[in-house]
Structure formats: C-alpha cells, structure tokens
Amino acid sequence: MRAITYSRYGGSDVLELTEQPTPKVGPDSVLVRVKAASVNPVDWKVRAGYLDPLMDTVFPVVPGWDVAGVVERVGLDTPELSVGDEVYGYVRKDWMQGGTFAELVAAPVRTLARKPASLTFEEAAAVPLAGLTAYQSIERTGVRAGQTVLVHAAAGGVGQFAVQIAAARGARVIGTASEKNHEHLRSLGAEPVTYGEGLADRVRALAPGGVDVVLDFGSDDLVATTRAVLAEGGTVASIVEAAARDELGGQYVWVRPSSADLDALSALADEGRLRVDVAQVFDLADAAAAHEASQTGHVRGKVVVRV
Template sequence: MRAITYSRYGSADVLELTEEPDPHIGPDSVVVRVRAASVNPVDWKIREGYLEGLVDVTFPAIPGWDVAGVVEQVGLDTPELQVGDEVYGYVRKDWVQQGTFAELVAAPVRTLARKPRSLSFEEAAAVPLAGLTAYQSVVRSNVTEGQTVLVHAAAGGVGSFAVQVARSLGARVIGTASERNHEWLRSLGVEPVTYGDGLVEQVRALAPGGVDVALDYVGGDAVAQSAALLAPGGVITSITDAAARDEHGGGYVWVRPSTTDLEALGRLIDDGKVKVEVAQVFDLVDAAGAHRASEDGHVRGKVVVRV
C-alpha cells in the first residue's frame, strides 16, 4: 500500500510517500480502506520530537490518527461492523507507527463508529480527534442549559466543535478568536471577543456575573484569565494546562477513543446542530503541505488529506 512515512524526527520535509506492507488485522480490529485523514497539531508535534517520552514512536512511522473510509476486512470478533460499512474514527494506538496517512489502516473497533450520513469522507475525517476532544471536555465540565461558557480559541479545530456542542445543550457561549473569525462565530450563535490584551475586560462586559464554565484549548494565560472570570462554583477544563485540575478544581482532558461519543457527535451532525469546517484539502502525495498548513496556526477548522 502507499503511505506517508517518516524515519526520523524533523520538519515536514522528513515526510515521504513510500510503499509499505498492508496492515495485519487483529481479532477485535477491522481494516479500513482510507478515503480521507486529517491533520491535528499533535501529529506534527510528534513528528518534530516534541512529545518524545510521552508518545512512543517506532520508525518508520505513518502519521495520523483521524480516519474516514470503508471497512474492507473484519477481524474474528467484530460484530459491530461489516465489510462495506462507511466509518470514521480516532485510531489512537499505544504507539505511533501504523497511522492513517495510508491507503489502509487496521483499526480497533473501539476507535470507530459509522460515518455521519450527511458528511462527505473529507468532512468526516475532520471530526474525530478534535470533535471528541470538544465533546468530552464539554461533557466532563457538566455544561447545562442556561449556563454561560467561555471557550478559548473558539474558531480552532477543537474550539469550533466545542462551541456548537455547548450551544446544543442550551448554553450561552462566549468565544475568543481573532477579529476575522468573529462573524463566522456569530453565525454559530457565539458571542465573540478578541484574544490578547483586554480579554478579561471584554468578557466581564458581556458576563458581569462571571462564567460558569471555561474551556481552554489554547494554553498560555487562558487558565489564569479564566480563573479571574469564574462565577461562584464555576469550573475550568483544559487540554493544555494541568493547573485547571490542580489549582482551580476543574479538569485536564486527554482525549480518548470512544465509539459511543463518536455516535453522539454523529447524531448532532446529522441533526444539523454541529457543522464541520474544512479549511483545506490536500492529496496524500502532498501530506507535507498539509502538515505545514496546520503548523501555520491560522487555519479555521481542519486540514484534510484525501487518500
């Protein structure tokens, strides 16, 4: 099969298109014919070696954890899925080696769900990691109807899902973003504020009584700023800063594969409550360009690779 691989840590230049053996299938796994994958910041951070010691890598490594495609082969104990099923998933394994930037990937059934009917394969590939991160952090924060939720990096890959999931629960959402994304956030029912200097004052002007939940998807000063804006009993949840858990009584979320959560996201998408934003689509041969686009840090939504 064709796959994108890298044999050493480095810039996007280490990515190359190679021929690799077809993946082996386990008893609780299926082989998916990949139609699309997507880039997440964790992909290029692993490739650069920034997460060495936290994430194990075996070279040559195929990057990518997001996938959308068609089941081509089933394992001995996979009653959930059949050959021909259209699926999407967050195929995170215990180490990085057999990722989704390939024509075929072996995926444990616990990492997959049926693809939302309303999405193309490219759109579906944009959902799993970012969508699950958003969904799990909103659910873990116990967001309920009538609450005010502050979302940092609201126009990013994770934030754009989080604002919509929170809105689907009946919450009022304030989102931080650059001014060029404010109108788009308004179209999602979000009250936008500009990040940077004066952020705390902007949010206080909109929510004088404070926010009930703050979701940090950007790091930096977000947790400290959120602490200054919490209403009594409010919580902070972060995917970047353990201080949310250790100092502010909130939580730290490291996204987990979950068929149940993917199915819940799929229902929200097919019901029109969550929209998927695809920033750019690259062909597999230009996976390096896809990584560079994600590294640029100014994309709205997700960067997708068509296989």
C-alpha cells in the same frame, strides 16, 4: 499499499510516499480502506519527536490519527462492524507506527463509529480528534442548558466544535477570537470577544455574574483570567494547561478514542447542529504540504488529506 512514512524525527521534509505491507488485522480490529484523513497539530508535534517521552515509536511511522473510510476486512471478533460499512474514527493506538495517512489502516473497533450520513468523507475525517476533544471537555465539565460557557480559541479546530456542542445543549456561549473570526463565531452560535489585554473585563461586561464553565483550547493567561471571570461554583477544563487542574481545581483533558462519543457527534451532525469547516484538501502525495499548512497556525478549519 501506498503510505506516507517517516523513518526519523524532524521537519516536514522527513515525510515520504512509500510502499508498505498491508496491515495485519487483530481480533478486535477492522481493516479500513482510507478515503480521507486529517491533520491535527499533534501530528507534526509527534513527527518532530515531542511525544517521544510519552509513547513508544516504531519506525517507519505512518502518521495520522483521524480517518474516514470503508471497512474492507473484519477481525475475528468485531460484531459492531461489517465489510462495506462507512466509518470514521480517532485511531490512536498505544504506540506510534501504523497511522491513517495510508491507503489502508488497521483500526481497533473501539476507535471507530459509523460515518455521519450527512458528511462527506473529507468532512468526516476532519471531526474525530478535534470533535472528541471538544465533546469530552464539555462532558467532563457538565455543560448544560442555561449555563454560560467561555470558550478560549473558539475559532480554532477544537473551539469551533465546542461552541456548537455547547450551544446545542442550550448553553450561552462566549468565544474568544480575533476580530476577523467574529462573524464566523456568531454563525456558530457564540458571542465573540477579542482576546488579549482586557479580556476579563470584556467577558464580565457580557456576563456580569461570571461564567459557569471555562473551556481552554488556547489562552494567554488562563489562571488569572479564569479567576477573574469564573462564577462561584464554576469549573474549568483545559487541553493545554495542567494549571486548570493543579491551580484551579478543574480538569486537564487528554482526548480518548470513544465509539460512543463519536456516535453522539454523528447524531449532532446528522441533525444539522454540527457544521464541519474544511479549509484545505491535499492529495496523499502532498502530505508534507498538508503538515506545513497546519503548522502555520493560520488556517481556520481543518486540513484534510484525500487518499
């Protein structure tokens, strides 16, 4: 099978299109014929070696954790899925090796769910890691109807999903973003505010009594801002700052694969309450360019690789 691989840590130049053996399929896994995968910031951070202290790496590595495709073969004990099922998932394993930037990937069933019928394969591939990160952050902070939620980096890959999920729950959402993204945030259901100096005052002007939940997907001064805007009894979750837990008594979130949570995202998508923003689509052979596009940090929406 064709796959993108790298045999050492480094920049995008270490990525190459190679021929690899068909992955073996374990008892609780299925073989997925990949239709699309997407790039997340963690992908190029893994490629650069930043996660080496956390996860074992077996070279050559096939990068990528997000996938959408069709089940081609099932394992010995996979009653959840059948050959021909259209699926999507966050295929993170316990070590770095067999990722999703390939024609075929062996995926544990716990990492997959049926693809939302309303989404294309490219759109579905853009959901899992970012969508699950947003959903699990919202679950762990208990966002509910009637609350006011502040979302930092609301126009980013995770933030856009968080805005929509919180709004779907009946929460009022305030989202930080640059002014060029304010109209987009309004279309997703958020009240936009510009980040930077004076942010706490701008949030307080919108919510004089403070906000009930702070969701941090990228902020300049999380601790000070949260202390200035969080209402009594409120809570905070962050995917970038352990201070959310250590100094503010909230949650530090590292996303987990979850079929049940993917099903919840699928329901929102098929109900028309979760839009997916695909910024660019690259062919598999151009995976290096896809990594570079993501790494600029200037892309609104997800970068997808079509296989």
